[in-house]
Amino acid sequence: MKLLEERIRRDGRVKAGNVLKVDSFLNHQLDIALYNEIGKEFRRLFPSDRITKILTIEASGIGIACIAAQYFQVPVVFAKKSRSINLDGGVYTTGVRSFTHNRIYDIIVSAKFLSKDDHVLIIDDFLANGCAVSGLIELVKSAGAGIEGVGIVIEKGFQEGGRRLREQGIHVESLAVVDAMNAATGEITFRR
Amino acid sequence: MKLLEERIRRDGRVKAGNVLKVDSFLNHQLDIALYNEIGKEFRRLFPSDRITKILTIEASGIGIACIAAQYFQVPVVFAKKSRSINLDGGVYTTGVRSFTHNRIYDIIVSAKFLSKDDHVLIIDDFLANGCAVSGLIELVKSAGAGIEGVGIVIEKGFQEGGRRLREQGIHVESLAVVDAMNAATGEITFRR
Numbered sequence: 001m002k003l004l005e006e007r008i009r010r011d012g013r014v015k016a017g018n019v020l021k022v023d024s025f026l027n028h029q030l031d032i033a034l035y036n037e038i039g040k041e042f043r044r045l046f047p048s049d050r051i052t053k054i055l056t057i058e059a060s061g062i063g064i065a066c067i068a069a070q071y072f073q074v075p076v077v078f079a080k081k082s083r084s085i086n087l088d089g090g091v092y093t094t095g096v097r098s099f100t101h102n103r104i105y106d107i108i109v110s111a112k113f114l115s116k117d118d119h120v121l122i123i124d125d126f127l128a129n130g131c132a133v134s135g136l137i138e139l140v141k142s143a144g145a146g147i148e149g150v151g152i153v154i155e156k157g158f159q160e161g162g163r164r165l166r167e168q169g170i171h172v173e174s175l176a177v178v179d180a181m182n183a184a185t186g187e188i189t190f191r192r
Numbered sequence: 193m194k195l196l197e198e199r200i201r202r203d204g205r206v207k208a209g210n211v212l213k214v215d216s217f218l219n220h221q222l223d224i225a226l227y228n229e230i231g232k233e234f235r236r237l238f239p240s241d242r243i244t245k246i247l248t249i250e251a252s253g254i255g256i257a258c259i260a261a262q263y264f265q266v267p268v269v270f271a272k273k274s275r276s277i278n279l280d281g282g283v284y285t286t287g288v289r290s291f292t293h294n295r296i297y298d299i300i301v302s303a304k305f306l307s308k309d310d311h312v313l314i315i316d317d318f319l320a321n322g323c324a325v326s327g328l329i330e331l332v333k334s335a336g337a338g339i340e341g342v343g344i345v346i347e348k349g350f351q352e353g354g355r356r357l358r359e360q361g362i363h364v365e366s367l368a369v370v371d372a373m374n375a376a377t378g379e380i381t382f383r384r
Contacts, residue, residue, distance in 0.1 A: 029267050030270070032262055035258065058251035066255035067258055110221075
């Protein structure tokens with residue numbers, strides 16, 4: 001997605017440790033006009049009328065999923081990350097490794113909001129090692145629901161999450177795939 | 193807001209301890225069509241052209257703020273709740289008491305995204321004791337920015353957050369104000 005790549009080049013910043021900061025438009029301050037273009041592009045890439053729900057994970061996936069959901073006309077469900085949430089009734093839960101914070105946390109969805117009749121599109125802002133998305137896929141499978149695909153805004157193509165998911169036959173679409181970045185020069189190489 | 197009150201009556205559930213569960217449409221599964229009506233109503237209630245930014249707090253405020261922002265054509269900034277976030281550069285931060293989790297947590301906004309030239313509309317899903325909103329107001333004041341108002345989806349009118357904010361001269365608009373609720377009967381009384 002050209003508009004997104006241009007925006008990443010202009011406003012993204014490459015930091016040591018393969019960190020790409022896009023906090024001025026994607027995940028701290030949110031450019032809603034850009035979010036709308038992202039939402040439209042997800043709809044173009046996932047045109048299926050079978051999709052019944054968009055699943056994402058707090059916090060930075062929520063806004064993207066909500067704006068995108070307007071183009072799908074389905075509800076959004078977001079998985080919560082927590083130890084201490086008061087969800088009554090049954091839940092689906094799984095552990096997810098966070099490399100950023102070097103710990104394992106639980107992600108949780110109330111069982112009321114995913115059923116075997118659902119066809120789920122998973123949306124998130126970043127895909128790197130794929131742990132968060134794999135956790136969301138676990139939750140969908142626990143519910144007996146179908147996975148229609150995974151829509152990602154920025155994939156770090158030099159990490160293995162995207163390859164692993166595609167090898168499992170999951171339909172993954174990433175709007176920008178970063179194949180390399182250089183913290184010294186700030187250079188970002190996108191996949192063609 | 194009639195549509196919202198009807199939805200709360202239909203799908204909300206009153207639990208012991210003055211808990212109102214609206215997780216099927218507002219803060220776990222998200223009804224985006226309703227979110228759009230909420231966004232339009234906030235715009236009607238805050239028509240000022242001076243608003244430059246919508247500020248909210250993760251996680252459940254984000255979706256509402258993003259959908260609403262489409263009617264204001266301004267960016268959203270969300271405050272993060274955390275101890276361990278890697279925000280480079282200056283930040284604005286303050287402590288907020290959580291009655292739900294019985295602890296104090298920090299809320300943080302990068303100083304890059306709030307400036308003295310900003311006129312900020314604060315949006316959140318719930319207002320009860322007002323601690324989260326007061327924390328957001330602190331962040332706005334730290335930046336030297338102006339507060340245009342506070343837009344709340346559901347205010348618990350029997351708790352004192354709303355009254356306190358209005359006494360400070362803050363323009364608070366709540367789309368539904370619950371004056372009483374009864375966990376035994378499930379009855380909800382809205383303010384007229």
